[in-house]
Amino acid sequence: MPSTAGQSAFTALTRQAQGLGLLRRRYGYYWTMLVGAVGVLVAWVAGFIRIGDSWWQLGMGVVLAVIMTQVAFLGHDAAHRQMFKSAAWNDWVSLVLANLLVGISYGWWRAKHNRHHANPNKHGADPDIAPGAIALTPEAIGRPRPALLRWLVTHQGWYFFPLTLLEGFSLHWQGIRGVASSSTISRRWIEAGLLTVRLGGLGALVFVVLPPGKAALFLIVQVAVFGMYLGCAFAPNHIGMPLVPATLKLDFLRRQVLVSRNISGGRVISVLMGGLNYQIEHHLFPSIARPHLRRIAPLVASYCAAQRLPYTQTSLPTAYRHVTRHLNQVGLAGNDPFLCPLVAQRRSIDPC
Template sequence: MAGTPTSASTLPPPRAASANPTSSFTALARQVTDLGLMRRRYGYYWSKLVGAVLVLAGWVAAFIWTGDSWWQLAWAAVLAVILTQIAFLGHDAAHRQIFKSGRWNDWVSLIVADLLVGISHGWWRGKHNRHHANPNKEGYDPDLAIGALALTPEAATRPRPRAVRWLLDHQGWYFFPLTLLEGLSLHWSGIRRVASREKIERRWMEVAFLAVRLPVLPALFFWVLSPGKALACLALQLAVFGVYMGASFAPNHIGMPLVSARLKLDFLQRQVLVSRNIRGGPAVSIAMGGLNYQIEHHLFPSIARPHLRKIQPLVAAHCAAEGIPYTQTDLWTAYRQVVGHLNTVGVRGSDPFLCPLVAQRRAL
């Protein structure tokens, strides 16, 4: 079903458990490995990392040269795009895509996330690893627990004040406007993480990096610009950064089937059934940092980003042979599905995107 959006109502029932439930994925993984597609791409990533530093330095020079002008709003928006692209590199490093050494990957992710972007590497990695282990699984996936939204029927049916209830009924329409605050939320989550009492690896390094990064950008704005322009640029940079991040991650799983906490799926089904790929070629792939190949990324999280497009035909063919729906659509259709799903869940907790087990029982 490559190229066709799939709703959970059309999903097949879970396959019967076998003596070796991972054998199907093992065959696919062996094929990918035999083709040499698990090898590192050092030239690609070193050029990206060095280029990121040079681009940031160039942006600072251009910002200072432009001076106290309202044209700086354009530079603030450009910075938001640059930081999002750099954040994608931190994502790749956290997944061990760049180096064979886990330590090298950790340090690159730490420097990129904390020192350049201003997000806690430890907070994001822990949350994201839990998501990859159980995507869209109720009670397990932290990405389903967004306080301002109800992503599951259970969350939608909790007692709420009337005003909040009305907002949830229409939450799909304000989802993207809400991402205007996502940049601020990401920075705040990092601060809260490193200030908590829980055990954190390399806490003081994260504290040091965030203590440098977070004040430096506002200080630069207020040094070059008058207070009003500085505040406007800072607000715009945070808003564009949040929207770009939200627009890149939202199509991946929102609106795809929710998995009951009681349902057992093998690895291949668990990752493919709840993920959505985005068509669009190289332009979309660059804009989304490779997240448009979400299915392949979930199956092979440590594979280098340039190899995702190469394994996509293999994965699609393998899913077709196994009878597993493979969802791929264009970006705007994905956004419409996100909005429609959120609005449907918000209205009295109804949800057309049922887990495979529920869909099977209702069909009977």
Template structure:
């Protein structure tokens, strides 16, 4: 991950002219998007997925009971983890107002999906994710780069003075993905902490009730069907695969992309595009990643329905080329390699956390 440094300030008139041109060009792109109908709702697509998710989860529960006391239930745990992650993608879409016109309908859809079906707190995730979208990869603003288990920024890495901790940071890329096995448990814990905290929480009792049904219901079902050793193994596998799948889907989106200095002002287009990475691979990757493979387009038009992102991508790529803005796309495996390499070297790039090879390019774009 490189860092966007602070270039010499241009004159106010030049900065104003450039900002006006950027705003005008993005307005033209937005107008084209609306004219092509890419902002229209896809009710059939989403209702099919919502109803299908409910049916599949119910079918899984019936199958789980029918399978009974057997170690084959570990395979059932993997199936449940994959189903739950795919359902979580629907909660993400609803939280971004992609499904319904009504904000209330989207809120409740996301609340039901997140808390009742997945077991994570919609309110906790929405607050965190909103801040991320406003300032992706911006140091001190984006909560997604303020992780406790790994150092995402050189500043975080340089806080460690112990030789052992510095060695661990220099090799953190290798254990990043294994750590994701704990992400599912962490998401459930954060949900419980939110509804039991003393701070004001909107819809506290609704979230608490949904979480109790989801987390308590699954635990009760597993303990009724399986003896304790198999139940513990089942829950461990389900939580591990769920966390790994979720983390492996979100990690390629921004880790290893440029960091933004808290003092640097970027226009909306550059703020979203320079810090985001698309994943190539076609429809199967879109299904696997819940549409998050089109991360650049999603950040530019977060309320756009998932099926339209694929059609939008060529327009955004062409627009970025015309504006001289780097548009990053790579394969899934290559993105994972970049994540590992960056995390292993984040503490070795020098003491200045905002040394940036893109500064020269940004200066070249200035009139």
């Protein structure tokens, strides 16, 4: 566990960030982004109607997928209270962006995402590593499987990225199911209404403008590209980083830094990934405005070096290679992949 001096150093880092104005709101930036997003969507609808019955509309589906992903990044910012001082304003903006524009349930996603931020990569606590189509932890391998599925799991790293083509469909479905079945979602009926308008409205527009075959193909392309884009943006953040045992307690700093990975590449990568390339800084300061992440990153890196904590940063291709390797190692279940450094240190002292 960190010393009192280490805790004081982190407090000093926070004060330094405050002194540089890195924790202040960026109202102009976010209002520009919000108004711009609505303007781009209106322009897209106008363009879609103007093009009419054409195979070029599949390209418009790809464009809409990119727009939807960028809007989802904005919703993520609002959910973390990055936009406004008022919690209610952030909640409503995120709800409208998620439900009405993107077509996923804000309430369902927020509950899941908050649990992730509280305990990233921790067994039994982080829903993002729970067993699913992809096994992210060795424990998920133990279930009995037919021979073909066992073979697929051992090679799951290679089909992970193609599988993200289904992520968009899953997000829409999980949102619908969450709103329909969960009584814990606040503003449940508002969310249901906005989801109905978004999903039904886009479907109606597409089938009015295009014949049934093209319309169905358009929707498949749009949702598939949307899912792959989101999956490729979120996958490098934590997959392939240390896994934390359920019984291990870590202080806030180590809980966030040891399991997070930054992606290098400057402003272009930052735009493409919606600021998620600064994952370490985002986990340490989740309410910091997106434009300030690149400015606080050198301070955090220096602080981690002073605390002798690994500060992981790689290029995007390298991160994807780590993701693939990790998933294949988990599938083989031959060892304990990417063991948490603190656990490895304990075992070296007191092996089990």
